[in-house]
Amino acid sequence: MAARPTPSSTIVPEVIGPPSPQGVVVLQANNCPHNIVADHAKQKDAWYVPAHCPVFATQDANGNATDRDGVFHVGADCKGLASKVTAGEIIPEKIVGISIDGLYDVEMQRAHMRSEGANRFSIAVAGLVTVASSPEDNAKFVYGDRVYVENSAKVERLTETQFLGALAFSPVKTDSDGGDRPSVGTYVSSVGPEGGFKCLLNFDL
Amino acid sequence: MAARLADFVCDTIGSPVQHQQMVVVSAIVHTGGTDQIVSIPPFVPLFYKLVDGTTDAMQTDGVVHVYTGRELTGNQAKARFVGISIDAFTAQLSRGDDHNRISVAISGMLNLAVPQPKIDGQPLGRTLGFNDDKMRYEPDGGPTTVAGQRAYPVNCKPLLPVGAGTYGLYMGRNSVDFDGAMALLKAKPVAAAYTATAGSLGGGAAAAVPVPVPVPVPVPTAAAMEPTPQPIFTNPALSDSDAEGGAVGGIKRARKPSGKTKIAKKKRAGTGTGTGTDRGDRGD
Numbered sequence: 001m002a003a004r005p006t007p008s009s010t011i012v013p014e015v016i017g018p019p020s021p022q023g024v025v026v027l028q029a030n031n032c033p034h035n036i037v038a039d040h041a042k043q044k045d046a047w048y049v050p051a052h053c054p055v056f057a058t059q060d061a062n063g064n065a066t067d068r069d070g071v072f073h074v075g076a077d078c079k080g081l082a083s084k085v086t087a088g089e090i091i092p093e094k095i096v097g098i099s100i101d102g103l104y105d106v107e108m109q110r111a112h113m114r115s116e117g118a119n120r121f122s123i124a125v126a127g128l129v130t131v132a133s134s135p136e137d138n139a140k141f142v143y144g145d146r147v148y149v150e151n152s153a154k155v156e157r158l159t160e161t162q163f164l165g166a167l168a169f170s171p172v173k174t175d176s177d178g179g180d181r182p183s184v185g186t187y188v189s190s191v192g193p194e195g196g197f198k199c200l201l202n203f204d205l
Numbered sequence: 206m207a208a209r210l211a212d213f214v215c216d217t218i219g220s221p222v223q224h225q226q227m228v229v230v231s232a233i234v235h236t237g238g239t240d241q242i243v244s245i246p247p248f249v250p251l252f253y254k255l256v257d258g259t260t261d262a263m264q265t266d267g268v269v270h271v272y273t274g275r276e277l278t279g280n281q282a283k284a285r286f287v288g289i290s291i292d293a294f295t296a297q298l299s300r301g302d303d304h305n306r307i308s309v310a311i312s313g314m315l316n317l318a319v320p321q322p323k324i325d326g327q328p329l330g331r332t333l334g335f336n337d338d339k340m341r342y343e344p345d346g347g348p349t350t351v352a353g354q355r356a357y358p359v360n361c362k363p364l365l366p367v368g369a370g371t372y373g374l375y376m377g378r379n380s381v382d383f384d385g386a387m388a389l390l391k392a393k394p395v396a397a398a399y400t401a402t403a404g405s406l407g408g409g410a411a412a413a414v415p416v417p418v419p420v421p422v423p424v425p426t427a428a429a430m431e432p433t434p435q436p437i438f439t440n441p442a443l444s445d446s447d448a449e450g451g452a453v454g455g456i457k458r459a460r461k462p463s464g465k466t467k468i469a470k471k472k473r474a475g476t477g478t479g480t481g482t483d484r485g486d487r488g489d
């Protein structure tokens with residue numbers, strides 16, 4: 001019998017003093033966990049976007065991408081994805097960016113979801129950027145390893161919430177079901193002993 | 206049945222996004238050996254121009270020839286893709302090579318000329334690639350026309366979010382009211398063999414250049430290897446005011462002690478009369 005979908009037990013600390021991004025390409029996105037959770041308007045925790053966290057594109061009920069005036073909807077909370085997973089890890093299909101700053105004012109985010117521009121923020125889609133991670137995950141990598149999202153994990157600053165970020169990483173591409181994990185990029189180095197790593201982004205590995 | 210010319214049309218791109226981290230290379234717009242004006246629209250893929258009947262790419266002085274490659278199939282386009290044009294450009298054979306060089310973006314966040322119907326419903330982050338689709342940029346003759354010249358059709362090969370390519374990622378549309386998309390292009394040059402053309406923008410390959418025969422180097426004789434005395438260079442512009450410099454190749458001769466030095470020595474020995482220091486008394 002297949003294991004129930006469960007997140008990683010690791011708790012990812014906040015990255016303090018991340019190094020400056022290099023060669024970064026930024027993209028504007030709309031924070032909207034549309035269709036990730038059944039009723040995203042009522043799920044406050046689904047609106048969190050921690051800093052240096054992978055984000056993924058959200059979809060409508062038919063699997064199509066959603067946007068507002070051409071600016072795509074993205075989300076960072078994997079909790080809602082659990083309902084779409086029957087076994088194994090709770091991970092999105094594809095990463096589309098890494099948040100540069102965090103969005104923690106979720107009440108405002110949710111309250112202004114109908115407003116133009118209130119939910120917009122910038123994500124890094126290319127370049128060398130910092131990704132939040134646990135020190136245990138950093139120990140799996142050496143310079144040049146490919147980084148795949150292995151599972152979702154809680155964030156230290158948000159342990160009291162239901163938020164789960166795509167923040168457990170592995171150098172192994174294949175998941176327990178034989179499928180491909182989404183890639184983040186190439187590992188360069190850890191930021192420090194508390195966690196976080198520098199990653200040359202490539203979501204197509 | 207071959208696809209018709211106007212498979213779909215891309216209008217002017219509205220609100221082009223800022224290019225980010227763009228990397229460009231230089232290329233020469235291929236004119237096909239005639240003096241007609243060749244228009245390159247902005248933000249369209251450009252491809253290697255091959256020598257007819259071969260798989261070699263044309264080049265002049267190491268700069269590859271490119272064109273819009275409308276007739277290419279999807280697989281041909283994959284093998285010959287160079288990059289994206291970053292502005293409108295016109296080339297003409299009679300202007301010469303230097304005036305027909307175009308900058309081609311090969312990496313970074315760029316604009317991409319794509320009609321709205323081709324990107325509607327496409328998800329963020331979908332990979333860009335080629336299929337057999339064709340495109341005409343601006344149905345009314347292209348973005349640039351020259352007075353007195355016929356406007357040539359600007360036929361292109363579109364780079365689309367097909368989900369199977371490896372050239373980059375679809376990053377959204379430029380504007381909801383205009384054609385055009387944002388593309389995150391990856392630096393992934395496609396290898397090609399090269400054939401130098403006839404030094405211009407002509408259509409044919411250059412004639413074969415004979416390999417130069419190496420000239421034999423004469424072996425030096427023993428007498429020739431004897432060292433010959435070299436003249437010693439003395440610069441006439443430099444004066445030798447105290448006449449102590451060498452007239453012999455800069456080698457200084459030993460100085461003659463001057464009368465003052467003798468006096469100073471006497472002073473140190475307690476036989477002189479002066480009170481000045483040795484350095485000051487020497488006066489040199």
